[in-house]
Amino acid sequence: MKLSRYICSSLLSCFFLASVCAEEDLTATNPALKQLVEGNKRYMEGKLLHPNRGFSRRFETLGRQKPFAIILGCADSRVSPEILFDQGIGDIFTVRVAGNVLGPLELDSIEFAALHFQSPILIVLGHENCGAVAAVVSGDTKDIESVAALIEPAVKKAEGLPGNTLRNAVKMNVESVVQQLKKSKVIAEAIAKDKILVVGGYYHLGDGRVEIINSKE
Numbered sequence: 240m241k242l243s244r245y246i247c248s249s250l251l252s253c254f255f256l257a258s259v260c261a262e263e264d265l266t267a268t269n270p271a272l273k274q275l276v277e278g279n280k281r282y283m284e285g286k287l288l289h290p291n292r293g294f295s296r297r298f299e300t301l302g303r304q305k306p307f308a309i310i311l312g313c314a315d316s317r318v319s320p321e322i323l324f325d326q327g328i329g330d331i332f333t334v335r336v337a338g339n340v341l342g343p344l345e346l347d348s349i350e351f352a353a354l355h356f357q358s359p360i361l362i363v364l365g366h367e368n369c370g371a372v373a374a375v376v377s378g379d380t381k382d383i384e385s386v387a388a389l390i391e392p393a394v395k396k397a398e399g400l401p402g403n404t405l406r407n408a409v410k411m412n413v414e415s416v417v418q419q420l421k422k423s424k425v426i427a428e429a430i431a432k433d434k435i436l437v438v439g440g441y442y443h444l445g446d447g448r449v450e451i452i453n454s455k456e
Contacts, residue, residue, distance in 0.1 A: 242437030262451040269436050271307045271360040276326035276451070283447040289398055291327025300329040308332070309352045311416065312364040313371070315340045318442055320364065321450060324381045332358060339363055340389040350425040353435060361420065361435055364449070365413040366442035371407050409451065413439035 266273035281287055306329060310320045312333045321331055332352040334345050341363075352358055365372075371387070374380050375394045381386035393412035400407050417439045420426050429435040439452035 242409070247421065265436065265438065265451065265453060267409055268315060268412055271358070272362075272436060272438070272451070274361065275308060275362070276449075277326065277327070279323055279447070279449045281325045282323055287325050288328065290325070291330055291408060296328045304329045304332075305408075306330055306332040306356055308362040309356075309361070310334070310360045310364055311336075311339055311345060311350055311362070311420075313337060313366055313369055315366060315370065318364065318366045323442060323447065334357060335385060337386045338369060338390050338412065339365050339416060340386055340412075341419050342389065343384075346420075346423060349420065350423060353425055353429055357434060359435055361426070361437045362440045363413050363416045363420065363438075364440040365409045367409070368405065369409050369412075370429045372412055373384065373405055376405055376408055391416060404448045410439070411442055413452060414454055416453075 240452045264275060268277050278288075280304055300339045308324075308326075308330065309332045312318055312320055316335045320333050321327065324331070332348075334348045336342075336345055349361065353361070371383060372390055372394065374383060375387050375390045376397075390408075390412050393415045397404055397411045399406035417437055423429065426435065426437060430437065438455070439453055441450040442448070443450065
């Protein structure tokens with residue numbers, strides 16, 4: 240048991256260290272991620288541009304859409320990707336579900352977007368104080384059993400690790416979903432052809448920052 244916890248702790252430490260330098264490295268090679276990061280910075284600083292939200296954008300996207308990003312996020316009312324990243328109509332293909340979990344319906348939606356829109360960035364967006372993850376941590380999962388079942392493996396990995404259990408569990412859950420997506424045939428082929436980058440994100444409710452998490456696996 241101690242060895243298992245040590246291994247998990249070491250993996251988590253490497254995972255967090257990778258996230259520190261991920262944003263700078265990845266934005267240099269992925270313009271779509273850079274656009275999101277710059278939008279998030281505007282949001283944090285209160286310098287929003289509110290792009291692509293007027294009549295002309297509505298008219299432009301009337302018959303077609305070409306979102307430059309795909310985001311699998313939590314249904315939490317405080318975590319709207321278009322707001323956090325200061326984007327507008329037609330910019331982000333958003334799939335939202337409690338706990339940003341990945342089931343068959345979410346996967347179908349994401350694969351559809353990857354195939355038809357060729358969006359070059361896919362982010363799994365978790366967030367601070369996620370209620371769904373907190374429910375699993377506390378063992379109070381009544382009424383969200385199906386969602387909880389998908390989160391439980393991540394919570395088990397986070398138990399006993401140093402630091403805040405809920406924060407660790409949220410990040411572990413993000414990482415788990417990222418790895419699940421990378422196993423999708425559609426996503427894996429797109430990654431192999433350098434057509435899409437799949438990363439995680441952790442939204443800090445207080446300062447509004449989206450921390451980019453990049454797995455090396």
